[in-house]
Amino acid sequence: MHKLTSISENVPRTIRQTLLTKLQLSAKLREIRADFEAMVGIRLRLVGPTHQGLEIQTPCSDSALCQRVRGLQSGRVxxxxxxxxxxxxxxxEQLACGECDAGLTGFCVPLRISGETIGYLLAGGYRLGELDLCxxxxxxxxxxxLGIPDEAALLQEYENETIEIxxxxxxxxxxxxxxxxxxxxRSLELRDDACERPLPTFVTKICSIIQQNYRNPPSLSEAARICGLSEGYFCRAFHEFTGLRFVEYIxxxxxxxxxxxxxxxxxxxTEAAFDAGFQSISQFNRVFRKLRGVSPRDWRREQLVLSQ
Incomplete structure (x- = not known):
């Protein structure tokens, strides 16, 4: 088993996950995915760290060969x-590329913010170069x-249906x-130097305070005072370094x-929404859909399916 590269906590988990969700829902990602599929015929995925760890269960390919391998528990492993x-x-830090034992190539491109990786562009399932005996x-x-049956059919799929690049x-x-x-x-509109520099101390400080007091967090003016900054500078800097507005982080x-x-x-x-500090269900539903892309009930339904 390969050991995954650890992800440090310089960027708070909530910021990483929220930015990743923003990218998942962005027009820029849809454009990149469409261009990539039009050029090479391969689906591009965005995966990344969540509170449950890396979403490495996401397959890198939808090819017929991959689906057949993943049809078995041993194949999924x-x-x-x-x-x-x-x-x-x-x-x-850099694009990685490799070939699996099924003879298919895949790649992983890290996305970095504040010197850390918040997610990966992932794709694969294609054959690099001509088919050979090896x-x-x-x-x-x-x-x-793996005990996969029907060798002749699978070899034919590999030869005739796999994209060759x-x-x-x-x-x-x-x-x-x-x-x-x-x-x-860049579509996140961060500062030019924010991708490689660690988050400023005042950002991590106020993020920690909000994590501990999310029901009654400090106001914008109070947060600026705590950090010893003017309200205008604090507001601009928080957004430029995190990609989130102050209230959006709360x-x-x-x-x-x-x-x-x-x-x-x-x-x-409903009880969970009020317990977290939301003042109305309409506000909660609006914010939830914006940050998760679906309604709270649909999100819970998806999680229950994934956990089965």
């Missing part, structure tokens, strides 16, 4: 280990090890992906607390 290896090999034998060995096109694709990742981060912390509670389908969503 194999694919998860492969994705873990891509993440670990990226070192959180890849075919590796695939046969994998099938035997030349090495020249692959090198160009990697250069484009790095530019796309940089463009995606909302994100409260929504995170609600999500912890309502994963239990017996918990009342």
């Amino acid at each position: 194999h694919c998860q280990r492969y994705t873990e290896a891509l993440v670990a090999n990226s070192g959180q 890849r075919t034998n590796r695939l046969r060995h994998l099938m035997g090890r 030349t090495r020249e096109k692959h090198a160009a694709m990697q250069r484009w992906l790095q530019l796309a990742a940089d463009s995606l981060i 909302h994100a912390v409260r929504i995170e607390q609600v999500c912890e509670l309502i994963q239990d389908d017996r918990a009342s969503i």
Whole structure:
């Protein structure tokens, strides 16, 4: 098992997760995904750290061969280990690329903010270069090890249905992906130096205070006074370094607390919302949908399905 590169806590978990969700819902990501699929015919995914850890269970490909391998528990374990290896090999700083035992290539591009990785662009399931005997034998060995039936059909799928990319096109694709990742981060409108510099002390300080007092957090003017800054400078700097407005961070912390509670389908969503500090259900529903992309009930339904 490859050991995943650790993610430090310089950037508070809530900021990382909220920015990742922003990117998931952004027009810029939709544009990048559409362009990438149009160019190479491969689906691009954005995955990242959550309160449950890395979403490494997300497959890197929808190819017929991948689906057949993942149809078995042993195959899912194999694919998860492969994705873990891509993440670990990226070192959180550079694009990593590798070939799995099924003869398919994948890549992982880290997205960095404040010197840390908040997520990864992930894709794979294509064949790099022409089909050769070495890849075919590796695939046969994998099938035997995992107990995958119907070898002839699977080998035919691998040969006829797998997207093949030349090495020249692959090198160009990697250069484009790095530019796309940089463009995606810039869409968050952070300061020019915010991607590599750690968060200022005043930001981490006020974030910690809000995490501990999310029901009755300090107002904007109180937060600026606590940090020894003018309200105008504090407001601008907080947004430029975190990608979030001050009130948006408070909302994100409260929504995170609600999500912890309502994963239990017996918990009342209304009670959880008021307990977190929201003043009305209409405000809560509006904020929840903005930050999670779905309604609270739909989010809980999705979580219950994923946990099964």
